[in-house]
Amino acid sequence: TQLLEQSPQFLSIQEGENLTVYCNSSSVFSSLQWYRQEPGEGPVLLVTVVTGGEVKKLKRLTFQFGDARKDSSLHITAAQTGDTGLYLCAGGSGSSNTGKLIFGQGTTLQVKP
Amino acid sequence: GAGVSQSPSNKVTEKGKDVELRCDPISGHTALYWYRQSLGQGLEFLIYFQGNSAPDKSGLPSDRFSAERTGGSVSTLTIQRTQQEDSAVYLCASSLDSGSYNEQFFGPGTRLTVL
Incomplete structure (x- = not known):
């Protein structure tokens, strides 16, 4: 059974701080x-x-896929209150191209002003 | 350009009753997925439909759960003899095609409460 573990489960930070979520x-x-x-x-x-080792940036968000394609991270620079939410990673099935996703349990992020 | 819609948005039912949840996918999307989400948690895959292929029912938790997709569009998830542990948000998603790189577009979900 494929599982994805996210950490941390909860994160409460001040606006302007950096953070990383792991999957x-x-x-x-x-x-x-x-x-x-x-x-x-x-x-x-x-x-x-x-792609293993791939890095993608979306404004202040940086996403990385591990070299072995078993893990990923999401880094947010200078968090804003609008970043508050539940962040979920989801893996595509490695055995067949079915579109079925395996979800992690999520990281709840609260950014305080 | 409507997104995925789900109805009802909230459903409160008594233990033992049957419920039907509806999903209208984005027009033209051939793949449709149902997930279940407990409060603040990740998504649990239930079932997915791709075109005219037999659905993948591997995530359905019991035989009380069933789903159908009529005409390759609207889908209904039915839960028979509901139990309190069925209380959750049920999310539907659609995508242009199956395939692990395809973006899934989610509806707002149906919050089911079983008393």
Whole structure:
């Protein structure tokens, strides 16, 4: 069974601070997606990484896929209150291209003004 | 250009009753997924449909859960004889095609409360 473990589960920081969220597995994934979810809404895709060692930047967010495609990280620079939400990593099935995603349990981020 | 819609947004039911949750995917999206989310947690895969292929039901937690997709569009998730542990947010997502690189677009979810 493929599992994704996210850490930390909860993070409360002041505006302007930096943070990193980790997503780890013992399994290889064909791709890794990061979603952000706000209360009462569905998750919204932030980025997809598919190549081992790949780094993608989205404004103040930096995403990295591990060389072995078993782990990923999300780094936020100078967090803003608008970054508050639930961050979810999701791995694409490595055995078949079915689109079925395995989700981590999420990291709840609170950015205080 | 409507997104994925789900109804009802909230459903409160009594233990033992049956419920139906509806999902309208984005027009033209061939793949449709159902997930379940407990409060503040990640998403648990339930079932997915791709075109006319047999659905992948591997995530359904029990035989009380079933889903269908009519005409390759609207989907209904049915939970029979609901139990309190079924209380959760049920999320539907659609994508242009199956494939692990395809972006899944999520609806706002149906919050189910079983009393």
